Amino acid sequence: MLKVLGAKIFKQKRKRFIFVDNGRKYMTQRDFERKQRFGIRKFTVGAASVVIGAVVFGASPVLAQEAPATSGETAGQALPELPKEVESGNLANIDKELADKLAAATDKGTEVNREELQANPGSEKPAETEKPTETETPAAETDKTEETEKQEAIARDYYSRELENVNTVVEKNDVTTNAENNQRDDLTSDLEKLKKLQDATVHMEFKPDASAPRFYNLFSVSSDTKENEYFTMSVSDNTALIEGRDANGAQFYDKYTDAPLKVRPGQWNSVTFTVEKPTTEVPTGRVRLYVNGVLSRTSLKSGKFIKDMPDVNHVQIGATKRGSKTVWGSNLQVRNLTVYDRALTQDEVRTRSQLFERGDLKQELPEGAEISKKTDVFTAGTNGQSNPDGINSYRIPALLKTDKGTLIAGADERRLHHSDWGDIGMVVKRSEDKGQTWGDRITLTNLRDNPKAKDPNIGSPVNIDMVLVQDTETKRIFSIYDMFPEGKGIFGMSSEREVAYKEIDGKTYQILYREGENGAYTIRENGVVYTPDGQATDYRVVVNPVKPAYSDKGDLYQGEQLLGNIYFTSNKTSPFRIAKDSYLWMSYSDDDGKTWSAPQDITPMVKADWMKFLGVGPGVGITLQNGPHKGRIVVPVYTTNRANHLNGSQSSRIIYSDDHGKTWHMGGGVNDNRTLHDGTVVDSSNMNNYYAQNTEASVVQLNNGQLKLFMRGLTGDLQVATSNDGGITWDNYVARYDVPDVYVQMAATHTVQDGKEYILLANANGPGRKNGYIRVARVEEDGELTWLHHHLIQEGEYAYNSLQQIGPKEFGLLYEHHEAGGNPYTLSFKKFNWDYLTKERLASKEVKVTSAMEKWPGIIAMEFDSEVLVNQAPTLKLANGKTATFMTQYDTKTLLFTIAPEDIGQKVTAIETGAIESMHNLPVSVVGTKLTNGFNGDEPAINEVPEFTGGVNGDEAAVAELPEYTEAIGTAGDEAAPIVEVPEFTGGVNGDEATVTELPEYTESIGTVGDEAAPTVEVPEFKGDVNGEASSESELPEHSVPSATVGDEAAPTVEVPEFEGGVNAVEAAVHELPEFTGGVNAVEALKNELPEFTGGVNAVEALKNELPEFTGGVNAVEALKNELPEFAGGANAVRALKHELPEFTGGVNAVEAAKNELPEYKVEEKPLVTLVAQQDKTYQAPAAQPQQPTLPATGSEVSTPLVSVGMVGMLLGLFGMAKKKED
Known part of the structure; x- marks a missing residue:
């Protein structure tokens, strides 16, 4: 029995393989090709029979003495590869075309002569070395070959x-x-x-x-x-x-x-x-x-x-x-x-x-662990278009639980695009049922657009990035956010300092700049504009806006005539504008977030002259609950200096109020007068140190009164600063933890559970802005953190987030996410309990067999529930004392074993020799596995296979199984980068910039994004971390040089192959495959590759014009109808054998059976002989299908179709000879 028939011929260039089982040797590829050529010389139309046999059995023919006792095809059968003559539909030229195909083949070093074959297509003169001697049989020749050539075993990883x-x-x-x-x-x-x-x-x-x-x-x-x-x-x-x-x-x-x-x-x-x-x-x-x-x-x-x-x-x-x-x-x-x-x-x-390739082990939630489904609170548009409300994107979540238990969700409402400039409104929604339902949008402020803006996409003053915080005593809720005049936000700031305020008689007034003049006009009480020498004018600025969304704030009047707006900067009709600087504004609510005050400018209270940029760390602030500063309102912010701005001076800090929000003050910076390990002293007012930077932050207070600032940084891991005086100063030491920081904002909150103190942290786990995680750390007595749990809460796209405790043991998360086709981003909400965070997931403790079925004659495909690897070929001991021998590994979860027909139905009792290893280091269990063929009374193992969640041909890929990496990958080549690979650079303090640590050169602004090119950054060699600790490189004395230069060359375009979907990336080659539009049998699968066929129902009928008139039935096969068992198949010879195949769970026939397992069929010029017709390399067990109730038992009766096909071949041969005589 030719057991290798069931898998494929194992071939390599200029190599031969001999398959051995129980001392029996089977035909090599060369022997097989020789036999085929011999048959072609005898009967021209014999190839048609070969085609039928190949289609019916999904394999090339075998020697009679090698035919298995039971040749029923199994459900996993792939589409056979058919000879060229069938693809062309020209059976008359069968010899010529086949000879052309074989002419380049070599046999024992002698090349087949193409010209001779073309000259005499009906016969092929064999090379003398092919002709056996009188005493030499093919089997004897095989023995001789074994003696002269080194026998090569099938590789354990052949595929x-x-x-x-x-x-x-x-x-x-x-x-x-x-x-x-x-x-x-x-x-x-x-x-x-x-x-x-x-x-x-x-x-x-x-x-x-x-x-x-x-x-x-x-x-x-x-x-x-x-x-x-x-x-x-x-x-x-x-x-x-x-x-x-x-x-x-x-x-x-x-x-x-x-x-x-x-x-x-x-x-x-x-x-x-x-x-x-x-x-x-x-x-x-x-x-x-x-x-x-x-x-x-x-x-x-x-x-x-x-x-x-x-x-x-x-x-x-x-x-x-x-x-x-x-x-x-x-x-x-x-x-x-x-x-x-x-x-x-x-x-x-x-x-x-x-x-x-491997995915994460499947885990289930333990009892008591709860997490809600995702609720979209602010929904963006799709495919670049706006949503029904005319909004393109939402960004920058802020989630606050008020003293009344109300949840307030804040957001940037970005009307035109998702970039950090343009028409952006500050909006909130409220939920009074812990996030089950959400009310309508409430707009805090949305400044009006410049109707004559030079560029409408940036033609609006900008509010961006919200922090929500409640005073626990007065119950007033504050919203603090950034403000820029019309332009590109942080990129629209003046390169030279423009003074924004002037103090006169102990009061601070905002300065206005007038075109063509150098003096500083000021806005005084009631918005009246004063000249540089202190004279009132008839110009008036709206400082107490009354229009919806306070859109009229900044409007400039001369008398009763509206001239423009002081926040406009291009094509403006107003003679005045404010300084091109960054500002902090504040709104407040005294009715649980239902209504909000007009914006107030708090910038002059907190911004020092050396600060070029001052912006919030978006999310939530806190009110201190204990210690000498109890009641202090704390809001995280960060700054840049005017010398180095975004290139090396970003520093985290806080602002605070001790009088319930009436006045605000600047706290200390983490990088203020900080000494690094190498003795370098940095200060946020003048620093230029790339790796010592820290940016957006989230602040919590511990029970001991310490403030912990969780900061977005550039080291790739979590940085946490500590203050012991309510944020006035920060310790020189910055703790670093083994928690990923992919350079995106993070959110932290403090909780006490069962008398113990914990920190919860939410952030993207990576790669890049993907895969949101919730993490739990235990707070130790000295304030240090011990990280205990890390759980995925949102797979896929994930950027900014905001986290709150919403009940004694319940928490809520508002976060940025978007599905395929969605604009970045939609803001979604989930809630989960303490058990979800802390109880261990239920995961398999061992790898188990899900299916062990005879997929091809004599070959068992054993599939496991997670990835395995064979290093030492395993031999399985069976209950009857026999063994199953390892053949090769088919894919990450499937191993192939050879087995004798009489051993089908036996159970595995042990791994006798060798081993099967788990890719997750789990024990692998095979004992008790029944080796079945899935029919003849054996219960198919397919019922144990996990549900298949892909699509036809893998069009809908299982996300967790995709190997392709679609984030920024640093330097890349010349191919076009997929959109998902490097998110658009959108400017400001929170945009979608590529993770800095993923790039060999840093050419974008740190912490901000934009459509403009950022200045090139010369990055100094990193000699330490945020605490001056030596980097991993410098700590390795034997690897003491930089692995590459940076800063002096342009960063190449990022390049990642486009991923076209498919389970386990099978469909990566989708563009190389013809569309499959075939029907219910294997022949019809090739209809797109064949010329129009008008000869009959199947390939055999192609000869009908060359045959005598036939009146016996629909086709040649049916002529034997009365001599064959009852025919219950379809319209042609292929389907006639439908009921003689093993139970088929994949579809109507062998082609459809593999639709969830195989890529689309690709026709190539390949050797004529392939023994399972180029089996797909990523076999997956098919999903369970309903049993075919009419399938009869098979077994010894399989000889009937063989006889039938033989008779068909004889009949066709006679017809061919008769026709030749007539000609």
């Missing part, structure tokens, strides 16, 4: 190695680095081969220790004479990186230490590096680095590689010979290291790494 036109230069398997070999495996003997490479791929599969050092090498080439001349593919703080340096120590590539993708410590990973020499397409060359098959970063700096390192003389896995030292070692399990002689494409890397 991951299907790469074409690429040669292996170096390969090492199953290497361990540990103390016994000094954590090093020497490959120096391969150095000369590596030096010849121009284009190359280095692919490595490895498992580091869970406690691996912060920096360790994977694969390197180095010199024992030049310490700084080397190439390394390594890991730093779990970030996969590459570095190459020439004889002078100069860097080959851009910086990779801050690349976004990380390896999983203690788990199996793959890292792949590709290098391409300069070409016209890529003039400088290109390198790429992938982690577990996903592109992490591309560098266009150069395409240099080992050939450009003249002094290297060592090659190794693990510990590296660098000068006189051996460094960067660690304990590694290396499954495979392969170096190829060209750069693999992104799709090829994905294929090569496919077994290392």
Whole structure:
């Protein structure tokens, strides 16, 4: 029995495979092709029978003595690959076309002669080496071949190695680095081969220790004479990186230490590096680095590689010979290291790494844990269009629970777009039932647009970023927000300082600038405008607005004539304008948020002259509940100085009021007179230090009176500052915690549960602005935080958020999110309880088998409920004492085993040898698994398969299974970047800028975004963190140089392959596949590839014009109707065998069965013989379908269709001969 028939022929270029089972050898590909050619020479129309057989059985024919006793096809059958002659529909040319297809094939080194075949299409003269001797049978020849050629086993990861036109230069398997070999495996003997490479791929599969050092090498080439001349593919703080340096120590590539993708410590990973020499397409060359098959970063700096390192003389896995030292070692399990002689494409890397894709383990909530469904409070438009209210986008959530239990949700209502300028209103909604329902929008303020603005998209004064806070004594609710005159917000500020206020007789008045004059006019009592020398004019400014949304604030009148508005700056009709500066405004409500006061300008109370920008940290403020400053209202803000602005001076701080909001004061800055570890002293008023910056913040008070400021920063992890005097000053020490900060605003709140003190923190977990998490930290006696729990609360897009405790054990979260097609962003609300935050999720403690079914004759596909990996081929012991032998790994969750037909129905009692490993380090259980064929009374295992949630051909991809990384990936290449990859740069203090730490160069304004190009930032080398602690690089004495230069080159365009959906990225190749519009059988699946066929119901009828008149039935097959068992199939010979197939749960036939499992069928020029017709490489068990009630038992009766098809072939042969005689 040819068991390999059920999977596919295992072939490689110029290689042969022999499948062996229980001492029996089966036909090689070459033998099989020889047999086919022999048949073609005998009968021209014989190929038509082959086609029918292939369609019916989904496989090429087998030798009679090798035919299995039961040949019913299983539900997982893929669409067979049909010969070229069937694709063309021209059976008359069957020999010629087939000969053309085979002419390029080689057989024992002798190439088939194309010209001879074309000259004599009806026969093919075999090469002498093909002709067996009188005493040599094909089986004997196989024995001879085995003696002369090295038998090659099927690779354990065969489906991951299907790469074409690429040669292996170096390969090492199953290497361990540990103390016994000094954590090093020497490959120096391969150095000369590596030096010849121009284009190359280095692919490595490895498992580091869970406690691996912060920096360790994977694969390197180095010199024992030049310490700084080397190439390394390594890991730093779990970030996969590459570095190459020439004889002078100069860097080959851009910086990779801050690349976004990380390896999983203690788990199996793959890292792949590709290098391409300069070409016209890529003039400088290109390198790429992938982690577990996903592109992490591309560098266009150069395409240099080992050939450009003249002094290297060592090659190794693990510990590296660098000068006189051996460094960067660690304990590694290396499954495979392969170096190829060209750069693999992104799709090829994905294929090569496919077994290392994995999702998070499925978890269920424990009893008592509750979380609500998402409620959209402020809904944005879609596809760039406005919502029914004319609003394009909402941003910047603020959530406050009032003393009455009301929830107030605040937002930026951005009418024109989601950028940080233009027509933006400050709005709120109220909920009096803990977020179950929400009232109508209430507008606090929305200044009127400039009707003659030069650019309508920025033609409005700007209010932006809201903080809500309630005075616990007076119950007054305050809303404090930023204000800018017409323009691009923070980008519209004057490059030179324009004085905004003037103090006269102990009072502060706002200054107005008049065109053509240098003096400072002022706005005095009741809005009257005074000249620079103190004379009242007939100009009057509206300072007490009365129109809806207070839109008339700032209007300028001369007498009773409206001239314009002092906040307009372009094409203005008013002779006056305010300084182009940033301002803080305040509104308040005394009726639980139902109505709001007119805006008041509090800027002169809090803004110092050195401050260029002063803005709030949006969300909520607090009123201090204990300590000497009890009752103080505290609002987080941040500032920049005029010397360095956004490039190196952002500093977090607070403003406060001790008189219930009547007056406000500036607190100290975290970076005020702060000493870093290296002795550098920074001060927020004049600092220029990139990594010491901190920006938007969220403030809480502990029971001991301390204030904790949770700050958005640039180090990639959470920074927390501490004040012991109510925010007047801050400790020099800034704590850093192992909590991701992807450079986006975060929200914190304080709670006491069961007498213990905790902090809750909400922020995006990454990559980039994605995947919102809620985190719980226990507050220790000294005020330090111990982080206990981290839970996903919103998958997908996630940016700003605001968090409040809304009940004794209940919390609410308002956050930015949008689904596919939605404008960024909609503000959504969820509530959850304490048990949701603290109780452990219920997750599987072991990996279990979900299906173990005979998918092809003699081949069991065993599928697991989570990802597994085979390193040592397992042999399964069965209850009857027999075994099932591992064949290869099909995909991340499916293993293939061979089994004897009589062992079907047996249960697995043990793994006799080898092992199956979990990609999540869980135990793997196979004991008790029944090996079934899914029919003949055996209960199909498909009922245990988790519900399939994808679409047809994977059109609706399961989000959690997508491997593609769609955030900013630092430097990239020449391809167009997908929209999701780098969010639009939208300006201001909170826009969607790409995460700074993901870019090798920082070319945008920090903490702000915009459509304008930001000034290039020269980033100094980072010699410490926010506390002056040495960076991971500087802490590693053996890796003491920067991994790349920054600041001196333009950042290349980010490049990530566009993801077209599909479960496990199967549909990545969707554009390469023809649309499948076939019908209910395999032949019809090819109708788009065939010329119009008018000959009959199926391929056999193509010959009807060459046959004598046939009056027996619909087609040739039906002529045998009375000689065959009752025909219960469809319209042609393919469906006649419908009832003789094993139970079919995927659809009407084999094609449809695979619709949830296979990419669309792609027709290619491939060898004629494939033994399962190019099976799809990402098999997934089909969803359970209703049983076919009319399926009869099968088994020995399978010989009937074989006889039928044989008779059809004989009949056609006779018809062909008769026709030939007539001709």
